[in-house]
Every structure is written in structure tokens, then in C-alpha cells.
Amino acid sequence: VAGGRGYIGGFEQIVLLAVARLGQQAYGMRVRQEIEKTTDRRVAIGAVYATLDRMEQKGLVKSRDVAGGPERGGRARRYFTVTALGADALNESRTTLARLWSGLPAGVVA
Amino acid sequence: MTKTIRDMVRSHSLDAMVSDTVLGIRSPSFIAESLLGLSPERCTPGLYEASLAERAACLSGVNSLKAIAGRDSLFDSMSLPLCMAGMAPSAAALALRDLPEAMRLPPGAASAVRDYTRELRFHDEATRFGGLASTVLGDRFGGAYAAGSCITRQDRELELLMRAEMSRDREFERLRAELGASSYAYAIDDPMTRARQQLAAAGYVWGEAVEEPSIRRQAASAAPPAQAAGAVEGAETSQPPEEVEAPIVEKAPSVAEGAHVSRRTELALRLLLGRRDYEVILGDLTEHWASDNAEFGHRSANLIYWREAIASAWPILGRRLVRIATAAYRILRALM
Numbered sequence: 001v002a003g004g005r006g007y008i009g010g011f012e013q014i015v016l017l018a019v020a021r022l023g024q025q026a027y028g029m030r031v032r033q034e035i036e037k038t039t040d041r042r043v044a045i046g047a048v049y050a051t052l053d054r055m056e057q058k059g060l061v062k063s064r065d066v067a068g069g070p071e072r073g074g075r076a077r078r079y080f081t082v083t084a085l086g087a088d089a090l091n092e093s094r095t096t097l098a099r100l101w102s103g104l105p106a107g108v109v110a
Numbered sequence: 111m112t113k114t115i116r117d118m119v120r121s122h123s124l125d126a127m128v129s130d131t132v133l134g135i136r137s138p139s140f141i142a143e144s145l146l147g148l149s150p151e152r153c154t155p156g157l158y159e160a161s162l163a164e165r166a167a168c169l170s171g172v173n174s175l176k177a178i179a180g181r182d183s184l185f186d187s188m189s190l191p192l193c194m195a196g197m198a199p200s201a202a203a204l205a206l207r208d209l210p211e212a213m214r215l216p217p218g219a220a221s222a223v224r225d226y227t228r229e230l231r232f233h234d235e236a237t238r239f240g241g242l243a244s245t246v247l248g249d250r251f252g253g254a255y256a257a258g259s260c261i262t263r264q265d266r267e268l269e270l271l272m273r274a275e276m277s278r279d280r281e282f283e284r285l286r287a288e289l290g291a292s293s294y295a296y297a298i299d300d301p302m303t304r305a306r307q308q309l310a311a312a313g314y315v316w317g318e319a320v321e322e323p324s325i326r327r328q329a330a331s332a333a334p335p336a337q338a339a340g341a342v343e344g345a346e347t348s349q350p351p352e353e354v355e356a357p358i359v360e361k362a363p364s365v366a367e368g369a370h371v372s373r374r375t376e377l378a379l380r381l382l383l384g385r386r387d388y389e390v391i392l393g394d395l396t397e398h399w400a401s402d403n404a405e406f407g408h409r410s411a412n413l414i415y416w417r418e419a420i421a422s423a424w425p426i427l428g429r430r431l432v433r434i435a436t437a438a439y440r441i442l443r444a445l446m
Binding site: 027028029044045046047049050051053054065068071072073075076077078 | 387389390391392393394395396397398400418421422423424425426428429
């Protein structure tokens, strides 16, 4: 979390934004699809879970397990939501990046 | 560089590519990557004129070249990465350069994998059926999969190539079901067939070294051209099908039948992950498998499933180790 408490990493930020975009529908596979769709980047589901787990430890997201249907062999889905701390981290990260970008030309930075 | 390769291919000097590959001047993966780099805009009509599927066909051609050139040595170097990565042969070409050194299979498992690929007549099966062998190997050597340090390249383009192959397989399955036939001809005017025809016109037999003569025969002797050519709406009928291949006999499985993949993966992942994680991750993988199965078919779904399982195991294992280390550190600090 920015502001003297440490920064969220680049991938953490991407995952956190994907969770925020998905709202109540954010579970592992859906988060991964959202990331791939928006970033055109391949991501392993395990990497998503590892990141979400790390962020849960930091208090940036919280999770709840919900019983899964037959298409999942009855296995649970873990839904994630962004906490207030996570939202603060995203906002702060955005502000920091905006500050860093301000004054630079919009095109390619040499 | 791509220009040079293109020129070589245009002038039909495929043997020059083989020589370069054997001599190590050009690695197979380098050639494959160079072919991938040929964009539609830069290619005039010809063999590498450029739909995506045609480029996939080009990569299969590279695999054939390796089979022709290497037989044993290149065969070994290719089969291991292929089964470890769970990739289609065309995709494996790209992984060739990096994977052998990255793998740390126990000696026994490595030799068993080699033997098994030979049993499968790897050149033939894997090249033509696009990853079937690697899927089977993945099932059988799930433990070795998990134990190996497997780093795969997951380029977007590579994914698209795989999907092109899957799409082709799906079309053949559909056609076979529609005909109710035990065999069918390559009457579909797909880019792969066109590429083969162009090679044939150039006097080069596509996949000569990788196809069994016994299952390659003239269309006229195996299936009536009218039936074959008319099987697909809009199929090109002016040119007879070049060859007939043995059918891929495999019924479409249900989700429940695909559970065997899940069981093997479960065993591997259970060793690596905590209970809390593996239930959820396996659920996601199963869900993904079901949608891939419906969209791409059983073999391709299995392939994707294994690739996902392997790629997912390491980050989670790493995370788990970090947690254990953190807990151990806290305990030690409390004791001191």
C-alpha cells in the first residue's frame, strides 16, 4: 500500500483492478479471464491465486468460499472483494502514477 | 533473416534448412520463430501467404524437417520438451531451445518417457494429431511433470497457433460425425490442405518422414471423391483430395469422463498445495476443462488442462513456501 506502508506491485495492481472490475463475480478463473482480456497477457491461474492470497494477507482483498456446481465437480468457488484498504491502495497508486506522468509528453518516453 | 528463410523456402531449398538445422547454424526453434515472424503484409501469395493456420502448417513443416534431419538425436531433444510442456508439436518447436536444460527429470523417468514416445510412434502420431501423444504422456507421467522444473513459453501467438490446430481437429470430427463414416478424406479446403498441395506441386511430399506409408493412400482408393468433396458445404471440388488419413477415433466425453484428468492432477497438486488451495484451484481447472471440452474437444481440453496445472503449481508452491518460511521466522523470533 502506498504512503509509507509499502507499494503494491505491478501484477498485484492488475489483479486488484480486475477484482474491482468484476465486483461480486470475482473468482479465480473469472479474474484470470478478465486480466487476459484487458491486458492481452497470458496468466496462469496459480499465479492469480498466489497474488490474491498475498493480498489477502495484506488486507487488500477478502475472500469467501461458496459451494460449486456440477461443472466444477462440486468444488468450491472462492470469491474475492476489494476491501477499503485495497481501494485506498488502488487510489493512491493511481495518484502516484498520475503525479509521475504529469509533465511528460503523451507519446513514447525516450 | 525472415527474408532469407522465405527465399530459401520459395526456391524449394528445404534441404538447406535441414542442413543448417543439423549443423546447428539455425536451431529449429529459431527457424520456427522466423516463420512465425512472417506477417501477412510482408508475404506475397505463396506457401507462406499468411493466414494463421498456414503459419501453423509451416511450423508443422519445421517439425517434419527436424524428423527428416535428426531421426534419433533431434527426436529425443524434441520429444522430452514436448511431453514435459504438454504442447502440440508446433508449439514445442518454440520451446526446444530452452526446455532441455530446464528439465530435471530423474534418469529413470527420462528414459521411460523416451521409450514411451517411441512406442507411440511419436513422429507420426504427435505431428499429425497435434498433441495427442503429449496428452497421453502427460497422463502417464504426471508425477514427472510435477517434479520437473518446466518453463514454458506462453506467447500469445503460440496460443493462437494451438487454437488453429484445435479448430482444424474439431472440423474433422464434425465431418466424420456428419458422414457417419469410419474414415474421411481431406476434402476440406482449409489452409493446411492448401499448404500441402502447394508443397506437393513443388515436388515435396509433406511430412514424408513422419507419416506411415500404410495409412497414407490415394483418395480414390479409399473414399469416393464425390462423397469426400461434397461433405463440407462450400468445399472446393476442382481439386481432388490429396490424401486420406486414418480417422481420429475418439468419442466426445462428458465432464464426468474427463474426471480422470482431474484425478491425476489432483494427486500431483495435492502434494504441492495446501488443502485450502487445491480444492478451489482444481474446481477452477475443472470448470475450465468443461468449457474447453465443449469448445475444442477432449484432447485439446486435456492439453490445456495439463498446461494450466503445471503453470499454476509453481507460483502457488512458491507462495506456500514463503508462508512457511514467514511462520518459521516468527516462531524463531518469538523463541529468541
